[in-house]
Amino acid sequence: LAKITQPISMDSYEGQEVNITCSHNNIATNDYITWYQQFPSQGPRFIIQGYKTKVTNEVASLFIPADRKSSTLSLPRVSLSDTAVYYCLVVTMDSNYQLIWGAGTKLIIKP
Amino acid sequence: DVKVTQSSRYLVKRTGEKVFLECVQDMDHENMFWYRQDPGLGLRLIYFSYDVKMKEKGDIPEGYSVSREKKERFSLILESASTNQTSMYLCASSGLAGANEQFFGPGTRLTVL
Numbered sequence: 673l674a675k676i677t678q679p680i681s682m683d684s685y686e687g688q689e690v691n692i693t694c695s696h697n698n699i700a701t702n703d704y705i706t707w708y709q710q711f712p713s714q715g716p717r718f719i720i721q722g723y724k725t726k727v728t729n730e731v732a733s734l735f736i737p738a739d740r741k742s743s744t745l746s747l748p749r750v751s752l753s754d755t756a757v758y759y760c761l762v763v764t765m766d767s768n769y770q771l772i773w774g775a776g777t778k779l780i781i782k783p
Numbered sequence: 784d785v786k787v788t789q790s791s792r793y794l795v796k797r798t799g800e801k802v803f804l805e806c807v808q809d810m811d812h813e814n815m816f817w818y819r820q821d822p823g824l825g826l827r828l829i830y831f832s833y834d835v836k837m838k839e840k841g842d843i844p845e846g847y848s849v850s851r852e853k854k855e856r857f858s859l860i861l862e863s864a865s866t867n868q869t870s871m872y873l874c875a876s877s878g879l880a881g882a883n884e885q886f887f888g889p890g891t892r893l894t895v896l
Contacts, residue, residue, distance in 0.1 A: 706884075708885075713889070713890070714887075714889060714890070715787070715873050715875070715887025715888050715889055715890055716826070716873075716885075716887050717887070718884040718885065718886075721884070759825060759826065769833075769839070771816075771828055771831075771841075773825045773826045773827070773828075774825060775823060775824060775825040776825045
């Protein structure tokens with residue numbers, strides 16, 4: 673069963689690239705890694721999902737090394753509106769379907 | 784535009800009351816989920832359902848039950864509310880494949896006095 677660790681908080685400045693790393697040492701072969709973003713008074717919103725190597729979409733990239741024991745969410749050129757809580761989620765796709773959420777990283781972007 | 788709605792944004796109940804939280808999705812999704820969210824603990828799964836009338840316990844099912852009589856609706860029931868069930872409750876839905884994107888509702892802030 674994957675246990676997830678991510679930093680409690682981070683801060684950065686507008687225009688910078690921000691990398692948030694999630695540790696999931698016991699990840700299983702069929703598990704997927706997903707990241708969500710949550711603003712105050714809203715439900716989380718899907719950002720990106722991956723299984724291995726690198727995935728990129730219009731808002732973020734996800735880097736997963738070969739051993740898959742960690743993953744890094746990369747947000748390019750952040751703005752003040754990227755201030756939010758970011759959650760790492762490992763989804764187990766074995767016969768015993770499980771969702772394992774990290775406790776979230778509060779990202780604060782400063783002007 | 785995909786939508787998950789929850790019956791109330793804020794709810795105040797008394798200890799011992801039976802509480803119903805309703806969630807409706809309009810995306811014809813098979814999977815639906817109930818979470819609670821507490822500061823410092825992130826999201827914890829209470830129950831999920833992968834089909835009508837089907838349910839599976841999550842990480843913290845004690846003190847809760849669920850009902851899914853129709854595909855679009857998933858209800859969370861607190862049989863006898865207690866103060867330690869004061870929390871933010873989030874409903875979500877997702878399509879067939881388990882790793883698929885979950886769409887969340889806005890949440891219900893429940894206070895049990």
